[in-house]
Amino acid sequence: MATRKTTAGAVRPARRTSGVPPTKRAGRSAQPPPDVSPSRYIARISRLTGQEIPGEVDPDELLVHAHRDHHPLEVAAQFAASRILQLTKKEDLVDQGLRAVNLVGSTAARAAGAFFGGDAVERRVRRLLGVVGRDHYFQFREPTHLSEGEVRERIGKLQREAAAALHVRGRNPRLRVLLTGATGFLGKEILAQVADDRRVEEVVAVVRPETVRDPKTKEVVKVLSPLERGALLLKRLGIHGARARRFRFVAGDIERPDLGLAPDEVARLRQTLTHVIHCAASVSFDDTYENSFRANVTGCANALCFSLALQHAPGSPFVHHVAIETSYIHGRKKASLAQENALAFPRHFYNNFYELTKAMASLETDRFLVDSGLRVVQLLPSIVIGESRNGNNRGDTKVVNAPINAFGRAKEAVTAAGRDPLARARARAIGFVASGFPGDPTAQLNLVPVDRVVQGILAALTVPAAIGTRIHLATDNRIRSEDIVRITREELGVHVRLSDPTLYRNVTLPIVTTVLEKLKEPKLASALGKLGTIFGSYGEWGQPIHDVGNDVRILGLPIRRPDTRHAFRMLCRHNRYVQEYGRVRDPDEVFRREDLWARAIEAIEFRTGREVASMAAEEFREHLAAEVDLATFRARTRAGGKLRATKLRAQRDSLPRSARGVQGGATQRPPAQRRSRSVH
Numbered sequence: 001m002a003t004r005k006t007t008a009g010a011v012r013p014a015r016r017t018s019g020v021p022p023t024k025r026a027g028r029s030a031q032p033p034p035d036v037s038p039s040r041y042i043a044r045i046s047r048l049t050g051q052e053i054p055g056e057v058d059p060d061e062l063l064v065h066a067h068r069d070h071h072p073l074e075v076a077a078q079f080a081a082s083r084i085l086q087l088t089k090k091e092d093l094v095d096q097g098l099r100a101v102n103l104v105g106s107t108a109a110r111a112a113g114a115f116f117g118g119d120a121v122e123r124r125v126r127r128l129l130g131v132v133g134r135d136h137y138f139q140f141r142e143p144t145h146l147s148e149g150e151v152r153e154r155i156g157k158l159q160r161e162a163a164a165a166l167h168v169r170g171r172n173p174r175l176r177v178l179l180t181g182a183t184g185f186l187g188k189e190i191l192a193q194v195a196d197d198r199r200v201e202e203v204v205a206v207v208r209p210e211t212v213r214d215p216k217t218k219e220v221v222k223v224l225s226p227l228e229r230g231a232l233l234l235k236r237l238g239i240h241g242a243r244a245r246r247f248r249f250v251a252g253d254i255e256r257p258d259l260g261l262a263p264d265e266v267a268r269l270r271q272t273l274t275h276v277i278h279c280a281a282s283v284s285f286d287d288t289y290e291n292s293f294r295a296n297v298t299g300c301a302n303a304l305c306f307s308l309a310l311q312h313a314p315g316s317p318f319v320h321h322v323a324i325e326t327s328y329i330h331g332r333k334k335a336s337l338a339q340e341n342a343l344a345f346p347r348h349f350y351n352n353f354y355e356l357t358k359a360m361a362s363l364e365t366d367r368f369l370v371d372s373g374l375r376v377v378q379l380l381p382s383i384v385i386g387e388s389r390n391g392n393n394r395g396d397t398k399v400v401n402a403p404i405n406a407f408g409r410a411k412e413a414v415t416a417a418g419r420d421p422l423a424r425a426r427a428r429a430i431g432f433v434a435s436g437f438p439g440d441p442t443a444q445l446n447l448v449p450v451d452r453v454v455q456g457i458l459a460a461l462t463v464p465a466a467i468g469t470r471i472h473l474a475t476d477n478r479i480r481s482e483d484i485v486r487i488t489r490e491e492l493g494v495h496v497r498l499s500d501p502t503l504y505r506n507v508t509l510p511i512v513t514t515v516l517e518k519l520k521e522p523k524l525a526s527a528l529g530k531l532g533t534i535f536g537s538y539g540e541w542g543q544p545i546h547d548v549g550n551d552v553r554i555l556g557l558p559i560r561r562p563d564t565r566h567a568f569r570m571l572c573r574h575n576r577y578v579q580e581y582g583r584v585r586d587p588d589e590v591f592r593r594e595d596l597w598a599r600a601i602e603a604i605e606f607r608t609g610r611e612v613a614s615m616a617a618e619e620f621r622e623h624l625a626a627e628v629d630l631a632t633f634r635a636r637t638r639a640g641g642k643l644r645a646t647k648l649r650a651q652r653d654s655l656p657r658s659a660r661g662v663q664g665g666a667t668q669r670p671p672a673q674r675r676s677r678s679v680h
């Protein structure tokens with residue numbers, strides 16, 4: 001969920017409050033967008049003439065919620081469709097059925113108009129019957145007027161240029177990478193994996209200052225400089241000594257030209273950088289359009305401009321730019337496969353401005369690729385969750401973590417209610433309403449563990465063939481809402497009740513929030529309202545299915561993608577024991593716990609010879625309690641723990657690589673193995 005960071009104090013990064021920053025011409029031709037209007041990327045096309053209808057496109061009309069729940073009959077039809085789908089399990093059939101019903105209504109309205117004479121009658125009948133009909137549709141603007149063959153030829157040339165730039169670097173390419181978003185969820189995993197990646201000689205991380213506030217008073221406690229943030233980050237990630245000297249943290253802001261870097265820094269980087277990984281963004285599902293645009297579109301355009309200038313700088317060793325996007329740029333496409341290399345405006349719109357602005361950023365990236373000849377790779381993770389083996393997410397509390405933590409806390413509130421019957425009844429009532437969630441049992445979510453995503457990002461650095469492609473970093477084993485409910489019940493003891501999303505939005509949520517307000521729980525009411533509105537969209541039927549294949553074919557990642565059910569189970573356990581459902585927020589404590597957690601899991605797996613994700617919740621808890629004091633989250637015995645960890649590592653290191661679960665290069669080792677220090 002949208003989440004500005006919070007720590008020992010609530011932390012808010014310093015943010016610009018003005019409008020879109022002035023843009024500067026860099027490189028030869030492309031410029032960042034002149035304004036924040038979607039019209040630069042999206043055109044409104046008349047159904048009648050097939051021509052563009054002039055005028056601005058309002059960002060709101062590009063979202064799903066602007067096109068539904070306008071009429072009781074339409075709400076009823078959506079509800080019925082969801083029920084029928086549960087019986088038939090045939091999405092395209094139900095989608096066709098809905099369209100047929102709409103067509104019948106349309107025909108009836110037209111007939112009434114013709115019979116009684118006039119458009120006014122037809123419009124009135126349409127409104128009465130809740131017929132959905134638009135005289136226009138939306139379409140992405142083409143990034144170029146070149147033919148497909150010409151584009152292919154250009155991309156081939158860019159790939160050859162990148163291959164040549166890599167070739168001159170020899171077998172030890174000593175890459176120098178500029179990274180944005182290093183302090184975020186993915187960024188931290190990139191730092192952790194890069195620390196052991198021998199191909200990379202230097203990482204220059206662009207970081208903005210961080211304002212630390214007191215969680216209660218909201219007073220500013222201190223402002224951390226980018227340098228201080230970087231030093232803290234390395235310490236928390238356990239990156240010391242020579243490994244730490246490969247990282248440099250510089251002040252910058254992606255919303256500014258040249259990423260807000262000092263001019264002498266820019267001049268130096270033009271002579272040294274081989275890659276830019278642009279990972280920073282606003283991953284906030286409920287941010288305003290303007291904020292999302294500034295971070296995601298302007299930020300992306302600034303990063304692309306920066307790279308283009310590098311590429312054209314005389315004597316520059318630049319190889320290529322890596323843009324981190326999201327597979328949800330495909331928006332809502334009922335009953336269809338979202339193909340990696342095809343991007344079309346989604347027939348069922350976008351869930352939020354995050355998705356919409358990331359899609360516009362991807363179109364901007366296409367323009368830089370084909371118009372300006374920037375060597376760029378586009379990587380599209382699906383919904384990223386914690387590490388595949390242990391669920392570690394380095395303190396991330398957004399996206400899927402938000403509802404898991406909310407369920408866990410509601411359950412704890414019921415357990416903590418004590419013996420007083422009144423307090424228990426109240427807690428039960430709260431727990432009951434809080435565990436309802438909008439979701440269709442058949443809806444599929446595409447979750448992918450963060451380690452797999454970062455393997456893909458780092459692999460892309462030395463694969464010129466990835467230039468000019470979109471690559472989904474997703475899974476081929478999607479998880480259904482019903483699996484999420486089952487695993488949540490087994491791991492958290494929470495009986496989540498899935499409600500039909502249409503019914504939930506229109507009936508349940510208003511009732512639940514009223515009940516909670518009456519029970520004097522306004523905070524919970526507002527949190528549930530927010531969760532329901534934000535995540536309801538992802539629990540509906542008709543989610544896109546993100547095609548995969550380029551991750552293996554082009555990037556060479558292992559064909560066996562992580563087991564999503566296992567990864568989700570470990571995320572639940574991690575959020576329960578390590579994060580205490582989001583209550584443990586101090587980053588130092590989070591990192592201490594995650595380190596111990598990774599070691600404990602490694603120890604359990606070694607001792608039992610089984611993957612912990614395949615153990616039942618109770619069995620896992622017993623094994624965990626043997627390693628870790630769950631009340632204090634400390635290793636059981638200091639000396640014993642240290643000894644056991646050292647012994648385990650020695651035993652493990654003597655095994656062949658395949659037996660240790662090492663899949664390939666340095667970037668594919670499980671994190672527990674990567675660290676050299678012991679937390680015990």
Ligand SMILES: NC(=O)c1ccc[n+]([C@@H]2O[C@H](COP(=O)([O-])OP(=O)(O)OC[C@H]3O[C@@H](n4cnc5c(N)ncnc54)[C@H](OP(=O)(O)O)[C@@H]3O)[C@@H](O)[C@H]2O)c1
Pocket residue numbers: 005013180181182183184185186187206207208209210252253254255278279280281282283295299324325326327358380381382383384385399
């Ligand atoms: N998380 C997911 O499920 C997911 C799924 C698909 C794709 N992605 C993509 O992966 C990328 C990283 O996501 P994440 O989950 O790591 O996000 P995150 O945890 O919210 O981190 C965002 C990062 O961007 C930085 N940032 C934002 N605005 C900035 C600015 N104006 N100047 C400099 N830095 C700025 C933040 O810095 P501060 O620390 O200063 O705020 C932070 O380091 C994004 O492009 C996202 O779209 C994420």
